[in-house]
Amino acid sequence: MTGCGGGDTTGGESAGGDAPAFEVAKDVALTGSPTFDAIKSSGKIRIGVKEDQPGLGYLDAATGERTGFDIQIATWMAASLGVAADKIEFKAIPSANRETALANGDVDLYVGTYSINDKRKKLVDFAGPYFITGQGLLVAKDNTTITSEKDLDGKKVCSATGSTPFQNIKENFPKADPISFDIYSKCVEALTSGTVDTVTTDQAILLGFASQNPDKLKVVGEPFTVEKYGVGMKLGDTALRTFLNKTLTDGGATWTKIYDATLGLSGTKVEQPAVDQY
Ligand code: GLU
Numbered sequence: 001m002t003g004c005g006g007g008d009t010t011g012g013e014s015a016g017g018d019a020p021a022f023e024v025a026k027d028v029a030l031t032g033s034p035t036f037d038a039i040k041s042s043g044k045i046r047i048g049v050k051e052d053q054p055g056l057g058y059l060d061a062a063t064g065e066r067t068g069f070d071i072q073i074a075t076w077m078a079a080s081l082g083v084a085a086d087k088i089e090f091k092a093i094p095s096a097n098r099e100t101a102l103a104n105g106d107v108d109l110y111v112g113t114y115s116i117n118d119k120r121k122k123l124v125d126f127a128g129p130y131f132i133t134g135q136g137l138l139v140a141k142d143n144t145t146i147t148s149e150k151d152l153d154g155k156k157v158c159s160a161t162g163s164t165p166f167q168n169i170k171e172n173f174p175k176a177d178p179i180s181f182d183i184y185s186k187c188v189e190a191l192t193s194g195t196v197d198t199v200t201t202d203q204a205i206l207l208g209f210a211s212q213n214p215d216k217l218k219v220v221g222e223p224f225t226v227e228k229y230g231v232g233m234k235l236g237d238t239a240l241r242t243f244l245n246k247t248l249t250d251g252g253a254t255w256t257k258i259y260d261a262t263l264g265l266s267g268t269k270v271e272q273p274a275v276d277q278y
Helices: 034-042 069-080 095-104 164-172 184-192 203-212 238-250 252-261
Strands: 045-049 057-059 088-092 124-133 135-140 156-160 177-181 198-202 217-220 227-234
Touching: 034 227, 034 238, 045 069, 045 095, 057 069, 069 088, 069 124, 069 227, 069 238, 069 252, 095 124, 095 227, 124 203, 124 238, 135 164, 135 184, 135 203, 156 164, 156 184, 164 177, 164 198, 177 184, 184 198, 184 203, 184 217, 198 203, 203 217, 227 238, 238 252
Parallel strands: 045 088, 156 177, 156 198
Antiparallel strands: 124 227, 135 198, 135 217
């Protein structure tokens, strides 16, 4: 197939306007990874993401542009594996379906506010962590009754099915009234329409929703769990996990560039967390 003239694309068109460009690795040596073998033979990578979480993983339906910290991390991981941005196939996968999507091979990687924990480590492998946040609360701007997680008794608390924050509410807040949807934007809609009292998930996610609608929404209280985000992959692909952990460990400058271009725009400054070679 010659003469299609498509060799000189700008790349990164799906990864966001002012996003940093990543050097695409050449001649990547990675043996013993079935996922990488599949990526190599297909010439593309399929990455599961979120697309309703502003600042982290967001799809602008009008322009088709994906933006956010997680989208950038995903694009960086792909580049380190030798795959250019225009060869990434992003797939929106909600919290409850991540383990199945990875186990079934529907996606090669998952990069979407995915907390590393022992229960999930039995089902998938994680590189990382690449970010640390904690569970928080989003309420209506004029709400004065919920100021922290101590105020949830009798309150309608919305979160995503299959998420760690939802599990935490069900297990440790027996007097709260838990409500779940597949994705967080539905909880935020329920909050703005007044059918729930609060939305709970990672504070990093909630801050993105609040900054989209600062006249109506605010984040309250301090983070009350620790959520460490990992890059999910098929269980047992240790070669790939080791490789991506090295990308993260060696790529401090790239991490900072990504952070500064996305979450860091809010003015908050954080350090890249140390990788956990479990
Ligand atoms: N980080 C949490 C989790 O992995 C909440 C965010 C999400 O649902 O993606 O469950």
